[in-house]
Amino acid sequence: MKVSANIFVISLIFLTLFNILVSLSIGPVHIPLNQIVSNIVLYSLHHDTNWTISTILFYIRLPRIVLAVIIGMILGVSGLITQTIFKNPLGDPYLTGVSSGAAVGAAIGFLVSPFLVPVLAFIFAMVAVGISFLISRSDGEVNTEMLILAGVSVSFLFSAVASYIIYLKIYNLRGVLFWLLGGLYGATWSDDFYLFATLLFIFPLIIYFRRELDIMLMGDEQAKSLGVDTGKVKTITLISSSLVTSIAVSIVGIIGFIGLVSPHIGRKLVGESHRFLVFVSPLIGANILLVADTIARSTPQGEIPVGIVTAFIGSPVLIYLLYRRRKM
Amino acid sequence: MKARSVAYIVVALVVIASISIIYVDSQKAKPKVESITVTDDLGRKVVIPLPVKRIVSMDPSNTQMLYGIGAGNLLVADTSYDWWPSNATKLPKVEMDNGTASVEEVVAMSPNLVLATTIQPLQIIDQLQNLSIPVLVFEPANISQIYSDMMTLGNVTAHQSGALKEVNFMKTTIQGIESKISSYPKVSLLYMMWSNPMYTVGPGSFIDSIISDAGGINIADNLSSPYPVIGMEQVVYDNPKAIIVDNGTPVTNISYFKTGNQAPLWHNISAVQNDTILFLNVTESNWMNEPGPLTVYAVQMVADFLYPQAF
Numbered sequence: 001m002k003v004s005a006n007i008f009v010i011s012l013i014f015l016t017l018f019n020i021l022v023s024l025s026i027g028p029v030h031i032p033l034n035q036i037v038s039n040i041v042l043y044s045l046h047h048d049t050n051w052t053i054s055t056i057l058f059y060i061r062l063p064r065i066v067l068a069v070i071i072g073m074i075l076g077v078s079g080l081i082t083q084t085i086f087k088n089p090l091g092d093p094y095l096t097g098v099s100s101g102a103a104v105g106a107a108i109g110f111l112v113s114p115f116l117v118p119v120l121a122f123i124f125a126m127v128a129v130g131i132s133f134l135i136s137r138s139d140g141e142v143n144t145e146m147l148i149l150a151g152v153s154v155s156f157l158f159s160a161v162a163s164y165i166i167y168l169k170i171y172n173l174r175g176v177l178f179w180l181l182g183g184l185y186g187a188t189w190s191d192d193f194y195l196f197a198t199l200l201f202i203f204p205l206i207i208y209f210r211r212e213l214d215i216m217l218m219g220d221e222q223a224k225s226l227g228v229d230t231g232k233v234k235t236i237t238l239i240s241s242s243l244v245t246s247i248a249v250s251i252v253g254i255i256g257f258i259g260l261v262s263p264h265i266g267r268k269l270v271g272e273s274h275r276f277l278v279f280v281s282p283l284i285g286a287n288i289l290l291v292a293d294t295i296a297r298s299t300p301q302g303e304i305p306v307g308i309v310t311a312f313i314g315s316p317v318l319i320y321l322l323y324r325r326r327k328m
Numbered sequence: 329m330k331a332r333s334v335a336y337i338v339v340a341l342v343v344i345a346s347i348s349i350i351y352v353d354s355q356k357a358k359p360k361v362e363s364i365t366v367t368d369d370l371g372r373k374v375v376i377p378l379p380v381k382r383i384v385s386m387d388p389s390n391t392q393m394l395y396g397i398g399a400g401n402l403l404v405a406d407t408s409y410d411w412w413p414s415n416a417t418k419l420p421k422v423e424m425d426n427g428t429a430s431v432e433e434v435v436a437m438s439p440n441l442v443l444a445t446t447i448q449p450l451q452i453i454d455q456l457q458n459l460s461i462p463v464l465v466f467e468p469a470n471i472s473q474i475y476s477d478m479m480t481l482g483n484v485t486a487h488q489s490g491a492l493k494e495v496n497f498m499k500t501t502i503q504g505i506e507s508k509i510s511s512y513p514k515v516s517l518l519y520m521m522w523s524n525p526m527y528t529v530g531p532g533s534f535i536d537s538i539i540s541d542a543g544g545i546n547i548a549d550n551l552s553s554p555y556p557v558i559g560m561e562q563v564v565y566d567n568p569k570a571i572i573v574d575n576g577t578p579v580t581n582i583s584y585f586k587t588g589n590q591a592p593l594w595h596n597i598s599a600v601q602n603d604t605i606l607f608l609n610v611t612e613s614n615w616m617n618e619p620g621p622l623t624v625y626a627v628q629m630v631a632d633f634l635y636p637q638a639f
């Protein structure tokens with residue numbers, strides 16, 4: 001089991017690299033493979049290249065591909081944390097109110113100045129998450145059951161506010177509908193830099209807590225008797241995952257399904273143990289988002305929101321997994 | 329007791345008599361209502377009783393067509409988006425904050441025709457039709473559809489000659505523009521409706537038809553949607569010679585292309601290098617977005633921009 005799980009992790013890394021190369025060669029502009037290879041070689045040797053081709057490859061496609069990988073990993077990690085801590089297979093990193101809070105911020109941002117969208121989306125996401133956590137605190141510890149309900153209630157409230165703004169001002173909000181379904185358009189290397197920093201924060205954290213997370217799968221009482229400070233683990237991991245999800249959402253909008261599906265696929269591949277899941281779930285998230293985004297930016301209708309594609313890919317996978325579980 | 333029965337009989341007779349008088353009267357007074365059946369841009373066959381005396385317009389484009397054919401005096405209410413001609417701004421406004429018709433306010437104007445675009449939900453159109461208020465939906469996708477819509481309006485409002493005059497004027501103007509630019513090579517163009525994501529216009533949209541009438545080649549013509557989001561890599565690849573930025577986008581001046589955080593992607597694009605970028609003001613944006621008699625200004629403006637040497 002250990003060996004095969006290791007193999008899964010390594011092959012997922014290779015799959016990701018392979019996917020990156022394939023995505024680099026696909027897009028609305030057709031660039032033949034030999035031109036891609038020659039441009040990569042020339043560019044890395046600092047030789048002059050065809051401006052059009054190298055701009056498309058290294059300043060439009062590649063930053064976007066890297067962004068897809070990082071965001072996919074962030075959502076994969078956050079989804080895993082949420083499902084483990086809530087002990088709920090429907091756990092999704094947006095559960096604590098991230099997405100609807102961000103939607104309110106984005107709607108206001110698109111009205112005031114579109115350049116403020118990321119900042120406002122992040123602030124409002126954190127406000128929504130903050131309210132959910134405040135409601136669900138009891139005895140200085142986060143009550144996860146309360147947190148789910150608080151998250152759902154806060155989400156409804158913020159969704160209503162966002163819908164109201166969008167409904168009234170739909171003519172000024174051309175960008176917002178796209179944003180609500182997520183999109184990696186306009187990805188730049190600086191976006192990649194910030195989000196990589198975000199990933200560097202959450203990834204070591206979940207690796208550090210992977211044993212505690214395993215023990216907590218057996219239930220809080222059992223975990224406590226084995227010396228795990230469940231309150232501390234829950235608070236730190238949940239707040240961190242909400243934080244990084246908010247950062248991701250503020251840059252690329254609300255991309256659904258990745259956080260929900262990745263941990264499920266991961267468990268099918270390597271089992272429940274977080275020792276491997278902490279690597280497998282984000283890598284699966286990265287691959288799903290990469291494929292979905294490549295499709296989203298290459299359709300004959302122009303670019304479509306990537307959230308539509310992740311749902312198209314994610315739902316059948318999830319249904320298949322449920323079907324398999326039923327048969328077992 | 330007896331007196332009471334007599335009273336009952338008298339009352340009954342009076343009631344019967346008056347009902348029959350009213351009935352006979354109504355039969356006599358009912359004139360043969362003339363009506364006209366026209367097909368609107370949704371393909372709906374609409375029966376409109378004549379004469380049309382009171383019209384409510386639910387879109388500036390409808391208002392302008394009505395004034396264009398000389399039937400503006402029939403308009404009794406319109407929207408707060410109306411800006412041309414100035415008379416149109418003084419009429420009562422009958423739309424809600426989200427731009428859809430307030431059915432109660434429309435009915436209160438007792439119109440015998442309502443003009444709408446596809447912005448109005450079908451439920452509202454049905455509701456008005458059920459209240460015996462005919463609704464015509466006009467959604468011209470190109471200039472020749474503007475012509476046919478104005479002719480339809482002329483027939484409905486008995487302003488056939490006004491409509492014909494306006495259509496002929498528009499045709500002559502457009503032909504004049506086309507003859508001036510026909511000797512020049514066509515110019516590739518990017519029309520930005522929004523910057524990020526980059527919404528543009530594609531085949532089937534009204535603005536796309538203006539661009540081609542003005543001698544431009546829309547770089548989004550290969551996308552199969554009227555209002556697609558175009559990828560930056562296609563813009564880099566197609567390298568448009570001209571860019572038009574619609575009003576209301578976050579992009580308001582050249583610095584977005586020259587120094588903004590996306591500038592490295594734009595700096596080699598010929599429209600940016602040659603400063604061939606047109607930022608529309610509110611009026612110019614209205615010309616582009618509201619099909620009607622003012623569309624000739626839109627075509628003239630784009631042609632002027634693409635071929636300054638021709639005019």
